[in-house]
Amino acid sequence: MTKTDVLISGGGVAGLTAAIAFANAGLDVVCVDPQPPITDRDAVGADLRTTAYLQPGNAFLDRIGVWEKVKDIAAPLQIMRIVDASAQTLTLNDFDAADVSDAPFGYNVGNWAMREGLLARIAELPNLSFKPGLATQNVTTRTDLAYVSLSDGSQVTAKLLVGADGRNSAVREALNIGVQKTEFGQAALTFAVNHDAPHENVSTEIHRSGGPFTLVPLPDHGGKPCSAVVWMERAATVQTLLSMDKIAFNAAATERSAGVMGPLALASQRTSWPIISQLADTLYGERTALIAEAAHVVPPIGAQGLNMSLADIETLLDSAVASPSELGGQAMLRRYHQARYNDVRLRKIGVGVLNRMSMQSHPLAQTARRTGTKLLHDVDPIRTSLMRLGIGAG
Numbered sequence: 001m002t003k004t005d006v007l008i009s010g011g012g013v014a015g016l017t018a019a020i021a022f023a024n025a026g027l028d029v030v031c032v033d034p035q036p037p038i039t040d041r042d043a044v045g046a047d048l049r050t051t052a053y054l055q056p057g058n059a060f061l062d063r064i065g066v067w068e069k070v071k072d073i074a075a076p077l078q079i080m081r082i083v084d085a086s087a088q089t090l091t092l093n094d095f096d097a098a099d100v101s102d103a104p105f106g107y108n109v110g111n112w113a114m115r116e117g118l119l120a121r122i123a124e125l126p127n128l129s130f131k132p133g134l135a136t137q138n139v140t141t142r143t144d145l146a147y148v149s150l151s152d153g154s155q156v157t158a159k160l161l162v163g164a165d166g167r168n169s170a171v172r173e174a175l176n177i178g179v180q181k182t183e184f185g186q187a188a189l190t191f192a193v194n195h196d197a198p199h200e201n202v203s204t205e206i207h208r209s210g211g212p213f214t215l216v217p218l219p220d221h222g223g224k225p226c227s228a229v230v231w232m233e234r235a236a237t238v239q240t241l242l243s244m245d246k247i248a249f250n251a252a253a254t255e256r257s258a259g260v261m262g263p264l265a266l267a268s269q270r271t272s273w274p275i276i277s278q279l280a281d282t283l284y285g286e287r288t289a290l291i292a293e294a295a296h297v298v299p300p301i302g303a304q305g306l307n308m309s310l311a312d313i314e315t316l317l318d319s320a321v322a323s324p325s326e327l328g329g330q331a332m333l334r335r336y337h338q339a340r341y342n343d344v345r346l347r348k349i350g351v352g353v354l355n356r357m358s359m360q361s362h363p364l365a366q367t368a369r370r371t372g373t374k375l376l377h378d379v380d381p382i383r384t385s386l387m388r389l390g391i392g393a394g
Helices: 011-023 055-063 067-073 111-122 170-174 235-243 246-254 305-322 328-360 363-378 381-390
Strands: 002-009 030-031 051-055 076-078 079-084 091-094 105-109 128-130 138-142 146-150 155-163 179-195 202-207 213-221 222-233 265-266 273-278 286-289
Touching: 002 011, 002 146, 011 030, 011 111, 011 128, 011 305, 030 155, 051 055, 051 111, 051 213, 051 305, 055 067, 055 105, 055 170, 055 305, 067 105, 067 111, 076 213, 105 111, 105 213, 111 128, 138 170, 155 170, 170 246, 179 213, 179 235, 222 235, 222 246, 222 273, 235 273, 246 265, 286 328, 305 328
Parallel strands: 002 030, 002 155, 030 128, 079 202, 155 286
Antiparallel strands: 051 105, 076 105, 079 091, 138 146, 146 155, 179 222, 179 265, 179 273, 202 213, 213 222
């Protein structure tokens, strides 16, 4: 039986980040995940999503020694541009980070590349044992320890068990923690594109109906400007898009983008996943904390998802460091829940409302969306407050 201070169940971006954070603080950490991380964008099964690491998340990654591993491949996000393409004339509203900060909103990094950076940092931490290929099978908790059985028959005891094992979390289910779930009837299609026009560090979110089409800056690929795309649409439409040949798909993507970057050319595989909103009834159980998608899921709008997860990790870590003798104890876990739950709940509600607005196809609803976006942009106090809230700066 292996004994450790912290056991992380889940080796995605959030799980690996949590493992590094606790090991960086001097604790012994074990991290397990059924699948080895894929760090090649073109490999089968690669996570083609990208993440915009906003200012607070970027600072936290720097604090734990991760940012230096990926900073040279990160694309800065200086301007967030919202385009409404539901009328004959495009409506453009730019939200410039210079209005609230000397730094960009954040930096965009491909999830496959971030995994490579996380693995490089893990290799520097002798008190962190990462075990890909192993799944959490059984969880039993007591007031003093969590007892976890793994898929190879081995067992681990930990003072703190962290569930970072996704929206269908086995850890959450083992503790009988319920969830509030909303389905939108949408799916998100993710891929990378080349285009002739330089993106100039502008993240562009294009609204029409079905959901936003978002172009996020990436470093040049194949000698041409490159962007990551998240295309949210009705689930049936996404299935049709996945079945298209490359030429037809390029034409469909260019049309949906309203041509803001010129012709788009597919530069990666296409992957998709269903869009839901979900929140656990509580963020903790006996000797256990839930983080990231084990705790909350939101539609991919406004770069909230993983940045909320990084806030989970930082809050949980700070609570542990403040009282090392309480690691995994009821008081520590309650503090974590109280510090995060209301913020998570409000962001879940807000992102859900934005998503429903973006889906609207009725002309009156689209007019209301255009008017509301213009109001948010044109009134300086509202615009700056919204930008500070969005990046988590208060």
